Amino acid sequence: MTAHHRRPPLLVVAVASLGLALFALPLIGLLQRAAWSSLADDLTSPAAKEALRLSLTTSLSATVLALVLGLPIAWLLARTDLPGRAVVRALVLLPMVLPPVVGGVALLSAFSRRSPLGGWLYDAFGIQLTFSTAGVVLAETFVALPFFVITVEAALRQADPRFEQVAAGLGAKPATVFRRVTLPTIAPAVAAGAVLAWARALGEFGATITFAGNIAGRTRTLPLAVYLALETDTETAIALSLVLLGVSFVVLVALRDRWFGRP
Amino acid sequence: MLLPALTAIAAILLAGCGSDGSDAADTLAGSTTTTSAGDSSTQAFTCDASGEITVSAAASLTQSFTTIGDAFQAACADSEVTFTFDSSGKLSAQILSGAPVDVFASADEANVEKVEDEQTGVPEVFARNQLAIVTKPGNPEGIESLADLAEVDGVVALCAEDAPCGTFAAEALAGANATVDESSVTRGENAKATLAAVSEGDAIAGIVYVTDAAGAGDAVDTVQIPDAENVIATYPAVTIGGTGDADLAAAFVSYLLSDEAQAVLAQAGFLPPA
Numbered sequence: 262m263t264a265h266h267r268r269p270p271l272l273v274v275a276v277a278s279l280g281l282a283l284f285a286l287p288l289i290g291l292l293q294r295a296a297w298s299s300l301a302d303d304l305t306s307p308a309a310k311e312a313l314r315l316s317l318t319t320s321l322s323a324t325v326l327a328l329v330l331g332l333p334i335a336w337l338l339a340r341t342d343l344p345g346r347a348v349v350r351a352l353v354l355l356p357m358v359l360p361p362v363v364g365g366v367a368l369l370s371a372f373s374r375r376s377p378l379g380g381w382l383y384d385a386f387g388i389q390l391t392f393s394t395a396g397v398v399l400a401e402t403f404v405a406l407p408f409f410v411i412t413v414e415a416a417l418r419q420a421d422p423r424f425e426q427v428a429a430g431l432g433a434k435p436a437t438v439f440r441r442v443t444l445p446t447i448a449p450a451v452a453a454g455a456v457l458a459w460a461r462a463l464g465e466f467g468a469t470i471t472f473a474g475n476i477a478g479r480t481r482t483l484p485l486a487v488y489l490a491l492e493t494d495t496e497t498a499i500a501l502s503l504v505l506l507g508v509s510f511v512v513l514v515a516l517r518d519r520w521f522g523r524p
Numbered sequence: 525m526l527l528p529a530l531t532a533i534a535a536i537l538l539a540g541c542g543s544d545g546s547d548a549a550d551t552l553a554g555s556t557t558t559t560s561a562g563d564s565s566t567q568a569f570t571c572d573a574s575g576e577i578t579v580s581a582a583a584s585l586t587q588s589f590t591t592i593g594d595a596f597q598a599a600c601a602d603s604e605v606t607f608t609f610d611s612s613g614k615l616s617a618q619i620l621s622g623a624p625v626d627v628f629a630s631a632d633e634a635n636v637e638k639v640e641d642e643q644t645g646v647p648e649v650f651a652r653n654q655l656a657i658v659t660k661p662g663n664p665e666g667i668e669s670l671a672d673l674a675e676v677d678g679v680v681a682l683c684a685e686d687a688p689c690g691t692f693a694a695e696a697l698a699g700a701n702a703t704v705d706e707s708s709v710t711r712g713e714n715a716k717a718t719l720a721a722v723s724e725g726d727a728i729a730g731i732v733y734v735t736d737a738a739g740a741g742d743a744v745d746t747v748q749i750p751d752a753e754n755v756i757a758t759y760p761a762v763t764i765g766g767t768g769d770a771d772l773a774a775a776f777v778s779y780l781l782s783d784e785a786q787a788v789l790a791q792a793g794f795l796p797p798a
Contacts, residue, residue: 391726474710493686
């Protein structure tokens with residue numbers, strides 16, 4: 262029984278082409294709208310460089326945080342019989358489903374100076390998370406963490422536990438088992454999860470603008486800069502959009518084996 | 525056979541009797557007729573237009589236009605008005621990109637001029653506004669003037685530079701020789717977003733319109749800006765060539781100048797058009 266057709270059915274090709282057009286046309290539109298001659302100038306203006314620098318530092322910080330916090334969470338979900346595991350998983354994956362601006366409102370309710378926690382942080386330590394770069398990192402971590410956890414948890418589930426059992430049987434302590442056996446096994450998934458989390462953090466808009474506001478050099482990341490420049494400085498907005506487009510494309514190409522090949 | 529015909533003729537005659545006598549004098553389907561009764565002129569609004577229109581209005585008009593819209597739809601039978609509220613800068617850009625808008629009510633004349641080619645009527649100024657400083661309830665930082673904003677420790681909310689409230693705030697600050705450090709300014713995309721940064725968020729103060737401050741009630745404290753330092757924002761409305769009913773659009777612009785609409789605007793804190 263053959264699984265492949267020599268030539269795909271015409272109807273399938275036709276409908277699929279329509280779907281592909283939905284993806285391709287906006288991207289082609291963006292490319293042709295760009296002012297290629299002034300692209301270098303647009304991207305090196307002070308405002309653009311500020312946004313690029315801020316986006317880079319905050320998204321990388323958020324990725325590191327997602328890694329540090331996500332590994333233990335993924336481990337607990339995959340390898341233990343935690344009571345209420347389904348609820349914990351739902352909680353961790355919630356930011357993926359939540360509209361980002363709603364996430365921003367939720368963060369505001371929890372951490373603004375009017376909230377009990379935020380008020381205490383300010384009164385006791387002078388820390389204000391809203392309207393700060395730390396707030397941007399918090400918002401980006403909030404939306405990016407689920408992507409990391411879901412990727413690593415899947416890998417942990419699929420990893421053969423026998424290697425770890427053998428290592429433990431040979432006398433290795435749990436920490437050593439994790440470092441020398443588990444981590445190398447799931448390393449590709451950790452890398453992929455980190456890249457995915459980074460891409461999500463880079464593109465975050467709704468939660469950032471709601472929680473951290475729109476302050477030049479402090480919280481105005483690439484997507485916020487695009488939004489602000491949209492009417493007054495459309496050339497720069499489109500140039501910055503191309504940067505985000507390019508980054509997204511590179512991420513997808515880098516992760517192609519994960520999506521289309523074996524995990 | 526005779527009865528239906530008689531009924532039809534009677535219906536036509538009755539419809540003819542029901543039409544307003546002032547129709548002959550007015551070419552617009554909706555009109556605000558001025559009858560001078562000695563001292564002050566009263567403006568009574570009559571509406572004969574119907575259909576659907578889309579109105580793009582400055583964010584600072586949100587509450588007033590919602591009220592005015594309800595009254596307008598009640599006055600005009602079979603009419604439906606859909607509102608879009610955002611910064612005048614964004615709205616004019618949308619119109620230039622081909623958004624199907626029938627009426628554009630802007631917070632400044634510059635944005636109405638930007639859409640000159642799309643206008644189908646003459647801009648009419650229907651209100652004016654001024655700026656005010658808003659602070660947290662109780663004004664904990666003790667802000668009393670524009671100059672204080674430059675010295676205060678914390679985040680100040682201002683409108684984006686492409687929004688009229690942003691350009692006016694810059695004008696007012698420049699006039700008062702006060703420079704607020706951009707690294708502590710959060711830019712709101714329109715007046716409402718800027719207000720929200722103070723009323724809901726952690727911005728300690730902001731510059732918005734007097735009407736926004738009034739509309740926020742207890743959520744903020746208002747610090748008046750003296751007339752000498754303040755800026756007058758002129759709000760024109762104009763019909764645009766959208767996909768809605770042109771007569772209804774013209775009627776809406778007329779309605780803005782009627783007593784009822786002017787009363788709603790005055791209650792919100794707007795200054796009269798002239």
